[in-house]
Amino acid sequence: MAHSRVVVLGPQRLQPTLALAVASLGLQGRLAAVTAGWEEREAEDQELAAHLAGRTVNLALYERADGVFRYDTELHQATRARQDRIRRSQELYRVRLAHQLEAARELLRRETRPGYEGLVPSQLEGAILGLRALDAEHVERIRSLHVEFEQRWKPFERESVALQRRELEATLADCAGLCIAGGNVGILLNRLRMFGVLDLLRGQPIFAWSAGAMVLTERIVLFHDFPPQGAGDPEVLEAGLGAVSGLVALPHADKRLALGDAARVSLFARRFAPDLCVALPARTRLDWHELRWSGESGARKLCADGSLAEVGA
Amino acid sequence: MSLLGDLAAKRHIGPADIDAFLRSHRFPLVEGRTVTFVFVGAADEVRLRHWIAGLPPSQIFTRFHDSPMWTLSIDIPEGSRVEYKLEIVRGTHHQLIQDPLNEELARDPYGANSVVFGAGYARPDWIGHDTEARLGEIQELKIDSAAFGDTRDVLVYVPARFRTTRRYPLLVVHDGPDYLKFASLRTVLDNLIHRLEVQPMVVALTGSSNRLVEYANDERQARFLVDELLPMMESRYPLLPQPAARGLMGASFGGVASLATAWRRPGVFGNLLLQSGSFVFTDIGPNDRGPVFDPVVRFMSEFRAAPGRPADSAYVSCGTYEALIYYNRSIVPLLQSTGMHVRFTESRDGHNWENWRDRLREGLTTLFPGQLMMVYE
Incomplete structure (x- = not known):
């Protein structure tokens, strides 16, 4: 369910803007922090704490999950089995995706080739519809694996998880906001979902960046146009937590995407339309408030014509 | 018209014309596939000495229009990197020098060569210091080796943000100190790890003062790596235990040592990164490379007859200007026939450290791919 107030920021490591964002909402008191995407380094949050003048309380979701798994081995095994099936489903989806994306790119290459005048657009439209259908099918397939898991194992009703949720709820009740850092997007998503953290909030605003921003969307898109191996096909991981709507979050897009390649930008934007595909370099800020997006200058969206435009333009 | 043609078109070429020409261009001149080497100075003869297999190793410059300038134009395909020296002949005196007009140098254990880049060669952007990259650390260890009956120095690369609670892959590198010094391995690791x-990974950088013997399928080397180095590394560092998380790497004779160790002790190291391996073999008669290669040729005969399955994956690279290209091309289908997953890359380069440096990204990302698509910090 969409959250009432979310601030999405660019990456924070080198040019932190989080404190400014927190101050802009006039928040007082403590701030809960999620750094589970950093995995074993979860507790190494000294820079974040210093940036927020020592106001943070780390929810330690990674550590809590480890504790749950040590105590509740049945849940641990079930979770691993689920993740294994998700991983394999992702592999199979990737096989189909590679072919469909290559087909769409080949159509784009022929768009300006003599003899194909007027023939490509309708074929390309069909190819993009095919990509959207494949992405949607994948999201649904992974969602059904989660539903099956939750119905069978009822994690929130297990004492191992319920105990942690009670503690988290009490901690969050004392916090003015929740800050979600980046890292491994899969790990971060799973830890937030495992404890149902967003459901424990009482309307406090969320500040999120990098992978933290990605997990809040309705659909998590993995991307990198310059991998050392392979074609760098953007792929859907699975549904996100849905705290915000209509956004594909693209942190570090300035480094990870070929934003000057109009064909790639166009295909990306058309495939994920009508969602806003927004490049989120450092110092960017996007606000989700009353179910609408607004962006400060600098936040740019990928457009169907292959260009980039300021959000709101 | 070529740049040299412009100068030649003058009716008289004086010292001032040559000075102006030298000041206004970078040398060697690269014009498409044509590379022109230039030398100015007193000499009876000037030659280009290079190590491109298939070309005469010494090519003679001609005097440019009775001026003190000597030139030589040769065809160098796009994307090439060629190391060379100039041989200056004065009377009976022959002197090998770096090209005085070219500041580009490639260093190796024997000194430095001048280097020319063919059109389209791009210096990788991951070999220089990246201010955003977190830096790994080099630690120094000593290991008493029963296999060799002496004490060996091992340098260990430990990645940035190393944690004892995490477990890491292990890469064992032959000629490790040279990889650090001449192939920027430490910076490359820092950058590629930073980029995800x-x-x-933890990297053990081993060396040998007698590499032509110890790396040529010497049983002691396999014993040293598997029975001595690996247990010591596992006792000191949190390493992943499975073969898929272990690799052996080496260039030239180091490639032979890597393959020979994996062949002698299959199932220990799952990955091989073999650069310009000296995999010399003969199908008939003795080898023509001298006695140093005799144990290599014997090994290759045994290996070709019974390759087994030395590892699960290999990245093999070789320069097309190396005489070893034939042997490296030959070994690829042989490795594939064992069921190994093999990736092979040819580069327009020679048997040198910068060729091996330029292939590190492809090799390391093939064998130890990071979580590029999953991590957004």
């Missing part, structure tokens, strides 16, 4: 292109 390779996994954070």
Whole structure:
């Protein structure tokens, strides 16, 4: 369910803007922090704490999950089995995706080739519809694996998880906001979902960046146009937590995407339309408030014509 | 018209014309596939000495229009990197020098060569210091080796943000100190790990003062790596235990040592990164490379007859200007026939450290891919 107030920021490591964002909402008191995407380094949050003048309380979701798994081995095994099936489903989806994306790119290459005048657009439209259908099918397939898991194992009703949720709820009740850092997007998503953290909030605003921003969307898109191996096909991981709507979050897009390649930008934007595909370099800020997006200058969206435009333009 | 043609078109070429020409261009001149080497000075003869297999190793310059300038134009395909020296002949005196007009140098254990880049060669952007990359650390260890009956120095690369609670892949590198010095391996690891292109890993950088013997399928080397180095590394560092998380790497004779160790002790190291391996064999008669290669040729005969399955994956690279290209091309289908997953890359380069440096990204990301698509910090 969409959250009432979310601030999405660019990456924070080198040019932190989080404190400014927190101050802009006039928040007082403590701030809960999620750094589970950093995995074993979860507790190494000294820079974040210093940036927020020592106001943070780390929810330690990674550590809590480890504790749950040590105590509740049945849940641990079930979770691993689920993740294994998700991983394999992702592999199979990737096989189909590679072919469909290559087909769409080949159509784009022929768009300006003599003899194909007027023939490509309708074929390309069909190819993009095919990509959207494949992405949607994948999201649904992974969602059904989660539903099956939750119905069978009822994690929130297990004492191992319920105990942690009670503690988290009490901690969050004392916090003015929740800050979600980046890292491994899969790990971060799973830890937030495992404890149902967003459901424990009482309307406090969320500040999120990098992978933290990605997990809040309705659909998590993995991307990198310059991998050392392979074609760098953007792929859907699975549904996100849905705290915000209509956004594909693209942190570090300035480094990870070929934003000057109009064909790639166009295909990306058309495939994920009508969602806003927004490049989120450092110092960017996007606000989700009353179910609408607004962006400060600098936040740019990928457009169907292959260009980039300021959000709101 | 070529740049040299412009100068030649003058009716008289005086010292001032040559000075102006030298000041206004970078040398060697690269014009498409044509590379022109230039030398100015007193000499009876000037030759280009290079190590491109298939070309005469010494090519003679001609005097440019009775001026003190000597030139030589040769065809160098796009993307090439060619190391060379100039041989200056004065009377009976022959002197090998770096090209005085070219500041580009490639260093190796024997000194430095001048280097020319063919059109389209791009210096990788991951070999220089990246201010955003977190830096790994080099630690120094000593290991008493029963295999060799002496004490060996081992340098260990430990990645940035190393944690004892995490477990890491292990890469064992032959000629490790040379890889650090001449192939920028430490910086390359820092950058590729920072970019999430390779996994954070522990790298054992081994060396040998008698590599032509110890790396030529010497049983002691396999014993040293598997029975001595590996247990010591596992006792000191949190390493992943499975073969898929272990690799052997080496260039030239180091490639032979890597393959020979994996062949002698299959199932220990799952990955091989073999650069310009000296995999010389003969199908008939003795080898023509001298006695140093005799144990290599014997090994290759045994290996070709019974390759077994030395590892699960290999990245093999070789320069097309190396005489070893034939042997490296030959070994690829042989490795594939064992069921190994093999990736092979040819580069327009020679048997040198910068060729091996330029292939590190592809090799390391093939064998130890990072979580590029999953991590957004």
